[in-house]
Amino acid sequence: MxxxxxxxxxxxxxxxxxxxxxxxxxxxxxxxxxxxxxxxxxxxxxxxxxxxxxxxxxxxxxxxxxxxxxxxxxxxxxxxxxxxxxxxxxxxxxxxxxxxxxxxxxxxxxxxxxxxxxxxxxxxxxxxxxxxxxxxxxxxxxxxxxxxxxxxxxxxxxxxxxxxxxxxxxxxxxxxxxxxxxxxxxxxxxxxxxxxxxxxxxxxxxxxxxxxxxxxxxxxxxxxxxxxxxxxxxxxxxxxxxxxxxFDMFDDGPPSPPNRTSVGKREISPPVEYDVRRALHPRTETAGLVRHRVKPGDVLSAGDPVADVVTPTGERIDVVEADQDGFVISRNEGLAVFEGDPVASMAVRDDGALVAERS
Ligand SMILES: [Zn+2]
Structure with a gap:
């Protein structure tokens, strides 16, 4: 080869x-x-x-x-x-x-x-x-x-x-x-x-x-x-x-991984049982500084608060809510948000098909 x-x-x-x-x-x-x-x-x-x-x-x-x-x-x-x-x-x-x-x-x-x-x-x-x-x-x-x-x-x-x-x-x-x-x-x-x-x-x-x-x-x-x-x-x-x-790529089972660190391996089970898809979600309609109320792995229902939007002096001017069920993958980086910006990356419920016609 x-x-x-x-x-x-x-x-x-x-x-x-x-x-x-x-x-x-x-x-x-x-x-x-x-x-x-x-x-x-x-x-x-x-x-x-x-x-x-x-x-x-x-x-x-x-x-x-x-x-x-x-x-x-x-x-x-x-x-x-x-x-x-x-x-x-x-x-x-x-x-x-x-x-x-x-x-x-x-x-x-x-x-x-x-x-x-x-x-x-x-x-x-x-x-x-x-x-x-x-x-x-x-x-x-x-x-x-x-x-x-x-x-x-x-x-x-x-x-x-x-x-x-x-x-x-x-x-x-x-x-x-x-x-x-x-x-x-x-x-x-x-x-x-x-x-x-x-x-x-x-x-x-x-x-x-x-x-x-x-x-x-x-x-x-x-x-x-x-x-x-x-x-x-x-x-x-x-x-x-x-x-x-x-894929049957080992004659005798998988090998032991090299031991590089004392840190234990970090496995993550799916936090929900339904199928999910990736979404930059939810988004703010209000510009300001974002104060998250969630952390990665949190399971949310539609309507749950995800973040507050505050002024530079710390007064709350908006609450951004999830509008779909799912779980938090990560919070968006950066304190400042403009209108239309996502405040999180979420895995949201997906009932769609895994194959689709390209059109
Ligand atoms: Zn990459």
């Missing part, structure tokens, strides 16, 4: 690089690669982290999952790209400095024609995407969310139409569900189809793999950004191994 500078035979482990664009200062922008290939045949899992440069826990999970001993029990191949966005990592920022674009919105979408020439970030994403679609049977993309966020798995809806019929979409969605269930975190469905397309999430790494290439893929959000959360890291490494075991 050849990827970038790596060429591994069965039973081999190697690290290397995938060049994705030239640099004005000489040399190339290159993504680090770690590949473990088992002696025995099996599927290929791609594990990516650091699509956003400040999402620390995702990067270290990708580093910790892969090691040389895996080749002894692995059936198939694990390809890890711990840092998909080195330009973001260098400045500890979400976006790259190639036009300050969000790398997770520029992966190819075979069903949308663009009239403009592709920008640098788009070209980088395309080169990585071509490598992924050449070999991947499954994709797990590791991210983090807002400060103090619960960890969760995002399950994208599978779109049907030109590229697949609804039966194939259902089957693909089922495989996505199996992948998501391997993690000890709540599964949260992605935005409904129209909003998903409006936000260009079919061009995220997992969205493009899933809806563009038809490869089962999930995004895992590993708590808050910028600092490694050791408890979530430990739980997520086990989650990846469990997913691999579910």
């Amino acid at each position: 050849e990827i970038g500078t790596i060429d591994v035979s069965p039973g081999e482990f190697d690290t290397g690089w995938l060049e994705v664009t030239g640099l004005p200062t000489g040399g190339a922008e290159r993504l680090p690669l770690v590949v473990a290939r088992g002696e025995l045949e099996g599927p290929t899992l791609w594990l990516t982290g650091g699509v956003h440069g400040d999402e620390a826990t995702g990067i270290v999970v990708a580093q910790d999952v892969v090691h040389e001993q895996l080749t002894e029990t692995l059936c198939g191949t694990l390809v890890c790209v711990p840092v998909v966005n080195p330009a973001g990592l260098r400045r500890n920022a979400r976006t790259s400095y190639y036009g300050d674009h969000d790398p997770n919105r520029y992966f190819p979408d075979p069903e949308s024609d663009s009239e403009r020439p592709p920008n640098t970030q788009e070209r980088i994403d395309r080169r990585l995407f071509e490598e992924i679609t050449d070999t991947a049977d499954w994709v797990i993309d590791l991210h983090t969310a807002r400060i103090d966020s619960l960890p969760f798995v995002i399950r994208d809806r599978v779109l049907y139409g030109d590229r697949r019929n609804s039966d194939d979409a259902e089957e693909l969605s089922e495989r996505v569900g199996t992948l998501a269930a391997a993690f000890p975190f709540p599964t949260i469905r992605e935005y409904p189809a129209a909003e998903y397309l409006e936000e260009n999430l079919q061009r995220s790494a997992a969205g493009a793999a899933l809806n563009g290439a038809g490869i089962p893929a999930i995004t895992v959000e590993l708590g808050g950004h910028s600092v490694v959360d050791e408890g979530i890291r430990a739980a997520a490494v086990e989650g990846v191994y469990r997913a691999m075991a579910n």
Whole structure:
């Protein structure tokens, strides 16, 4: 199997690089690669982290999952790209400095024609995407969310139409569900189809793999950004191994994760029993300073207060209430809010279908 500078035979482990664009200062922008290939045949899992440069826990999970001993029990191949966005990592920022674009919105979408020439970030994403679609049977993309966020798995809806019929979409969605269930975190469905397309999430790494290439893929959000959360890291490494075991990628059961810390793993059960989807919700109609009344994990009913909005001198001028049932994923960052701003990220009740026609 050849990827970038790596060429591994069965039973081999190697690290290397995938060049994705030239640099004005000489040399190339290159993504680090770690590949473990088992002696025995099996599927290929791609594990990516650091699509956003400040999402620390995702990067270290990708580093910790892969090691040389895996080749002894692995059936198939694990390809890890711990840092998909080195330009973001260098400045500890979400976006790259190639036009300050969000790398997770520029992966190819075979069903949308663009009239403009592709920008640098788009070209980088395309080169990585071509490598992924050449070999991947499954994709797990590791991210983090807002400060103090619960960890969760995002399950994208599978779109049907030109590229697949609804039966194939259902089957693909089922495989996505199996992948998501391997993690000890709540599964949260992605935005409904129209909003998903409006936000260009079919061009995220997992969205493009899933809806563009038809490869089962999930995004895992590993708590808050910028600092490694050791408890979530430990739980997520086990989650990846469990997913691999579910695809029969281990001859003899999943390996023990490397023991890096005395912090116990942090697993989170879903706080509600009904299906939920992600929503930036609720929103304030009043500008001011936000004083939250909730914390991540709180279960809310429609009508429950989520935050007070106060003046700079501390007088309450509004109460923002949930208008749907669900639970709090995180509070929005920043004390100041303008009209229309969300004050929280919530998982709200979802009765919609997991597959949808692309129109
Ligand atoms: Zn991210």
